[in-house]
Amino acid sequence: MTSINSFLEKHKDEHIHIRRPVELDDVGALTAQADETVVFENIEGYPGFRLVDNLFCNRKVQARVLGCEPSEVVKCLAEVLRRGPHPLEESDGGPCQEEVFLGDDVDLGKIPIVRHTAKDPYPYSTSFVVHQDPETGEYNQMFPRCGVLSRNEMVASFVTATANRILAKHRTAGTKMPQAIVIGTHPAWELVGCYSYPHSGWWEFELFEAVTGEVGVVTKCKTIDLVVPVEASIVIEGYVNPTRTAQDGPSPGPTMLYT
Template sequence: MNQINDLRSALELLRNLPGQLAETDVPVDPMAELAGVYRYVGAGGTVMRPTKEGPAMIFNNIKGHPGARIAIGLLASRDRVAALFGCKPQQLSRTLLEAVEHPIPPVLTAKVPPCQQVVHLASDPDFDLRTLIPAPTNTPVDAGPYLTLGMCYATHPDTGESDVTIHRMCILGRDELSIFFTPGIRHIGAMALRAEELGRPLPISISIGVDPVIEISSCFEPPTTPLGFDELSIAGALRGEPVQMCRCLTVEEKAIANAEYVLEGEIIPGVRVTEDCNTHTGYAMPEFPGYTGPSSSECCLIKVKAVTHRENPIMQTCIGPSEEHVSMTGICTEASILAMAEKAMPGKLTNICCPSSGGGKYMAVLQFKKSVPSDEGRQRQAALLAFAAFSELKHVFLVDEDVDCFDMKDVFWAMSTRFQADQDVIAIPGVRCHPLDPSNDPGFSPSIRDHGIACKAIFDCTVPYDQKARFKRAEFLEVDPSRWLEKTAGSPQWQEVKACAQND
């Protein structure tokens, strides 16, 4: 596999994989039109139908931004993520978990970094984020142009420990960004609050267009990566070498050296801004549940001091509810749950999938193996461990080892034939979940006491151990189908058959 260490080497790998990258020179407007195009090409996820899984895209002709390019959809396919990671799709969560357990910390490069080939200072009179950064909107009612794949890097003012996370950031003016922190979840939000208590700004760098393993690693959360754990060390482990960092030019912070763009700035203490202060649409942008949420009036303000970038930079973006979000958060969720289950009951949780329908956060399918009579009931304990490992999880489906947890058709088959609602639904009411789920609100149900609280549920679609013989699936003759399909070799249908046989 080509050695990947930045966005460009990742794109080069995809160019050599049939059907994984499309490129166009047709002019496109970044304001809603670009996302509107990709919605049909390959957004997937929780995007309103029709949508599908398709290739990543590069748009080479961006209206209003001469010479700019935008890449979208690199992570909008589990198969594509696996190719970028160098493993099979079913092994992604275990590959990530191994990297978490053997981290390689980032290092500071002594060389002039690629991300600083071109420098724009906010003190220059012609400096303007709105022209320097070809940031798109997802829909016509977005609050403004958003940075959706900015790797935010900051350092805790007390401990000196650094962290990387992704947040939605809206361009408000020539040198101002809003940044939204989900309450009580992400580490940089805690750093910003502590700096505010101390009455001082928090230096921050925002790296855009990086090695895709960084984008996925940055989405880990506690307890797998507690406050003080730098997720860049996970990306280092995945590549077998440390992530290269560089010193920022205008703030006391570091940035990812191979990034396409870097924004340097400070989170200003005691200031809160409204995302749609320019457009007054009342909306922010589409988030992973598939809804366009209301704009927040409690966003922190980033004052940008510089923008640096590579020569001929490539802006990277994503559609909020697309399969890219599922890949980034879902695979990390899978790895976190596997880690906890493996410690509590080694070998019982054989695989796990956080599918598109849950946006990578709300739903998990656990494949559990019952080997002895005493394993009965432990599958539900695994579900409770999953809720403990990932607080934003809302629904857990339990299936046996003969059910493909990555195929929701197979999961619903198990639900149809191995599940009785009066016995196999376990409701857990009154638990804190995620505020972006609009059903987690007292207005939706009087049983919910506060916004962000949910009734979590386990759907046990496993066969009772003492009845396994009654539920044995039909077994077919094992054959190599290639003899009968030689004339269609190379066709999409043949590729599907070949992949099915390889994954068996």
């Protein structure tokens, strides 16, 4: 099965591996200095966890995900779109549900979620999330900042039109929006989530096979009615309350300024 672990193993001689103990709050500074994918093998206080960053920081590492030369990345992306979406296969459970924590057993502090910059008010999960339109049933994938507020609460910043449209429908209906935060997948799942052109009738996940040549396999979440990649390392399931807000930011931007 295509997974983050199989990807890291395939390219292990190309990545930077840091095997000495590293404090979680130092991860952001170390990755900011690298122009290569970084694999942290020993995060202090989080035995059994590895952490990877910089999977898309330049054309060289992007080319690894696409299986092409760095000079061919744009051409390869165009070829992915030409191949178009392919149906997903649904599995009954899988690696992402080998361990399940519910209720009082949930503690986000046990996951090595990084405080990326000195001014971040919280540790932030920056992986992708999954939503579903409550009226059309169409899925949506996006990349919000999800800050850890407590052992079982987070604040999410939605900046895309589709996510805000789905959230608005839940606000009007007086319902909470199901959301799955997906961490630690093959980077092709992240790559396809960046597709933002209108695509009614299919969703970003369905481009996975066009990138990897393998069928994308998903499974149903345990507590909400959504599907996620079966090989994910961690899935955080929950609901977004559209009437409740919390402070977020300042936010570091690509210009190296905070907003």
